[in-house]
Amino acid sequence: MSTLLEVSGVSVSFDGFKAINNLSIQIGEAELRAIIGPNGAGKTTFMDIVTGKTKPDEGYVIWGEKSVSLLDMNESQIAQAGIGRKFQKPTVFEEQTVRENITMALKNPRSPLDLLLNRAAADTEERVRAVSDDIGLTDALDQLSGALSHGQKQWLEIGMLLAQDPRLLLVDEPAAGMSATEREQTTDILVRAAKTRAVVVVEHDMEFVRRLNCKVTVLHQGSVLAEGSLDHVTKNQDVIDVYLGR
Amino acid sequence: MERTFIAKNPSVLWFLLGLSVFTLLVSIFSEAAGSAVISTSFLKTLGKTLCLCLVAIAMDVVWGYCGILSLGHFAFFGIGGYAIGMWLMYARTKDIVVGSLENNILPPTPDEVTTAIGSQIFGVVGSSDFPLIWAFSHSLTLQLLAVVLVPGLLALVFGWLAFRSRVTGVYLSILTQAMTLALSLYLFQNDTGLRGNNGLSGLQNIPGLEAVSQATLSLWFFWASAFALGLGYVFFAWMLAGKFGSVIRAIRDNETRVRFLGYHVETYKLFIFTTTAMIAGIAGALYYPQAGIINPAEIAPIASIYLAVWVAIGGRGRLYGAVIGAVVVSLMSSWFTGGSAPDINLGIYIVKWTDWWLVLLGLTFVAVTLFFPKGIGGLFDLISSRQEKQQ
Ligand SMILES: Nc1ncnc2c1ncn2[C@@H]1O[C@H](COP(=O)(O)OP(=O)(O)OP(=O)(O)O)[C@@H](O)[C@H]1O
Numbered sequence: 001m002s003t004l005l006e007v008s009g010v011s012v013s014f015d016g017f018k019a020i021n022n023l024s025i026q027i028g029e030a031e032l033r034a035i036i037g038p039n040g041a042g043k044t045t046f047m048d049i050v051t052g053k054t055k056p057d058e059g060y061v062i063w064g065e066k067s068v069s070l071l072d073m074n075e076s077q078i079a080q081a082g083i084g085r086k087f088q089k090p091t092v093f094e095e096q097t098v099r100e101n102i103t104m105a106l107k108n109p110r111s112p113l114d115l116l117l118n119r120a121a122a123d124t125e126e127r128v129r130a131v132s133d134d135i136g137l138t139d140a141l142d143q144l145s146g147a148l149s150h151g152q153k154q155w156l157e158i159g160m161l162l163a164q165d166p167r168l169l170l171v172d173e174p175a176a177g178m179s180a181t182e183r184e185q186t187t188d189i190l191v192r193a194a195k196t197r198a199v200v201v202v203e204h205d206m207e208f209v210r211r212l213n214c215k216v217t218v219l220h221q222g223s224v225l226a227e228g229s230l231d232h233v234t235k236n237q238d239v240i241d242v243y244l245g246r
Numbered sequence: 247m248e249r250t251f252i253a254k255n256p257s258v259l260w261f262l263l264g265l266s267v268f269t270l271l272v273s274i275f276s277e278a279a280g281s282a283v284i285s286t287s288f289l290k291t292l293g294k295t296l297c298l299c300l301v302a303i304a305m306d307v308v309w310g311y312c313g314i315l316s317l318g319h320f321a322f323f324g325i326g327g328y329a330i331g332m333w334l335m336y337a338r339t340k341d342i343v344v345g346s347l348e349n350n351i352l353p354p355t356p357d358e359v360t361t362a363i364g365s366q367i368f369g370v371v372g373s374s375d376f377p378l379i380w381a382f383s384h385s386l387t388l389q390l391l392a393v394v395l396v397p398g399l400l401a402l403v404f405g406w407l408a409f410r411s412r413v414t415g416v417y418l419s420i421l422t423q424a425m426t427l428a429l430s431l432y433l434f435q436n437d438t439g440l441r442g443n444n445g446l447s448g449l450q451n452i453p454g455l456e457a458v459s460q461a462t463l464s465l466w467f468f469w470a471s472a473f474a475l476g477l478g479y480v481f482f483a484w485m486l487a488g489k490f491g492s493v494i495r496a497i498r499d500n501e502t503r504v505r506f507l508g509y510h511v512e513t514y515k516l517f518i519f520t521t522t523a524m525i526a527g528i529a530g531a532l533y534y535p536q537a538g539i540i541n542p543a544e545i546a547p548i549a550s551i552y553l554a555v556w557v558a559i560g561g562r563g564r565l566y567g568a569v570i571g572a573v574v575v576s577l578m579s580s581w582f583t584g585g586s587a588p589d590i591n592l593g594i595y596i597v598k599w600t601d602w603w604l605v606l607l608g609l610t611f612v613a614v615t616l617f618f619p620k621g622i623g624g625l626f627d628l629i630s631s632r633q634e635k636q637q
């Protein structure tokens with residue numbers, strides 16, 4: 001499996017506190033990966049670094065077969081290069097409809113003039129449908145997204161990611177605040193998405209991670225503590241100490 | 247799915263209809279049409295109000311839709327006025343000068359003519375030389391271009407600097423206000439070449455149209471203003487209708503998120519800031535010939551703040567809201583400050599509206615912000631939601 005994203009030797013400190021400490025992670029093409037770790041382990045910060053929100057103090061972040069450095073790019077360039085991100089707190093545009101939210105995310109040219117002058121891309125409706133079917137929100141297309149339930153907002157956000165058709169999808173705590181059935185549907189969406197692209201999921205809930213049935217990376221104090229199958233890492237003594245020891 | 251632009255934006259049709267009817271009625275009752283109902287000076291007030299509506303919708307687009315609280319858009323409006331004013335003043339003074347030198351025995355040399363025009367225009371600031379910025383004032387075409395290009399360029403450069411450094415929110419407002427203040431202070435100086443605090447005057451006289459009465463001229467300007475407002479309204483409505491409008495509103499609500507969707511937020515903001523500045527310039531160029539005079543006080547930061555107040559009272563984020571706000575507040579303002587509002591005698595104290603109008607306006611603004619964030623335009627939501635319930 002060829003490497004899609006390579007993070008190596010990355011460190012970040014906030015006011016002297018090392019949130020990420022010599023972190024190295026590799027994600028392969030069309031891989032599904034779960035990242036777990038206690039609160040404050042640096043999971044969200046890892047995503048901030050990959051998506052350009054936070055610039056690391058040292059280390060490399062290398063992307064794609066051309067091995068470009070993401071550190072020289074800004075957020076929108078990184079997004080256009082094919083990395084999509086779902087935030088921990090669901091952020092959809094609440095005053096706009098589900099359709100408008102998805103349409104904005106669809107992979108299309110993104111300059112102001114493109115948007116103003118090439119209005120009616122013929123296949124827009126179809127593509128919006130495909131996404132809304134995938135996340136089960138087709139009936140809600142014309143609703144304001146602010147009126148959706150918490151779980152539906154999470155799906156909409158995942159749907160917006162899928163609409164961008166990224167090669168790598170970073171998903172921060174997608175199942176937070178969801179009911180058991182909603183969680184199952186979320187797993188399905190993510191597993192389906194990972195068939196054609198790489199998906200990295202941060203999640204606290206072990207049951208959820210078990211259902212993803214994929215390689216797991218355990219973060220602790222900003223670096224990798226263990227990596228492997230869920231059974232493998234949960235047997236690791238360091239991991240047990242971190243999760244249960246304190 | 248395929249619905250036409252008008253079907254999706256019924257307010258555009260209603261607005262155009264209302265504007266046409268209004269224009270027609272005003273024309274019929276104007277002095278130029280032989281009626282005495284609407285005096286020429288009131289006609290000018292109405293025409294000016296239409297220009298204010300145009301700059302208000304520009305303000306609404308930049309603030310209400312895109313979330314940039316610019317306190318510089320009235321400066322762009324003023325620049326438009328100055329740009330057209332320079333041609334008006336130059337061309338008319340030239341006509342007068344040439345006319346008065348005609349009777350000389352020797353025909354005047356071009357130099358003599360220029361000096362004579364110069365001393366006519368710049369005599370008030372003790373000079374007769376043409377400053378560099380008047381280089382194009384002889385050409386109507388070039389000054390018309392300046393009406394759009396100067397505000398556009400200023401907005402482009404200023405916006406580029408500000409947005410690139412990700413200055414947002416109240417800091418951006420302060421920065422735009424500083425720009426406005428700097429511009430007005432600059433214009434106040436006598437040696438800037440724009441006649442200092444005298445400003446440009448006599449703008450109601452259109453060179454070459456001396457034979458046309460002010461009543462007729464004012465009607466023409468009124469029509470031009472109505473046309474520009476209609477066009478501006480349709481332009482902005484069209485711009486904001488589709489996905490572009492979606493992105494603009496998304497930037498207002500959460501610009502970070504829009505960045506992660508892959509949109510270059512700064513370019514969008516710059517686009518909006520610059521386009522609205524150019525429209526503001528056009529509005530100003532139509533306004534000041536009706537006002538007859540422009541001076542640096544017009545550009546002072548307070549004017550841009552008023553603009554924000556109009557939009558807030560009328561209702562942010564809807565174009566007709568800006569129009570309502572501009573009409574209601576500017577007309578009330580001229581009624582109250584014009585001395586026609588009756589004073590209220592409280593026995594111990596006489597409320598003079600000329601003094602108290604600003605207080606009333608300020609209180610209204612606070613009340614609207616606190617209790618009716620959707621402004622007057624929000625009333626339309628109530629009506630339409632009631633209709634939906636009845637269906
Ligand atoms: N911008 C910032 N400024 C200061 N400290 C920060 C910043 N961002 C993160 N941190 C700190 O870095 C550490 C790692 O935070 P991070 O959000 O990455 O943790 P996490 O693994 O996502 O935790 P959680 O499971 O609670 O979401 C925390 O101690 C956090 O307080």
Ligand SMILES: [Mg+2]
Nearest residue numbers: 043044045088
């Ligand atoms: Mg986190």
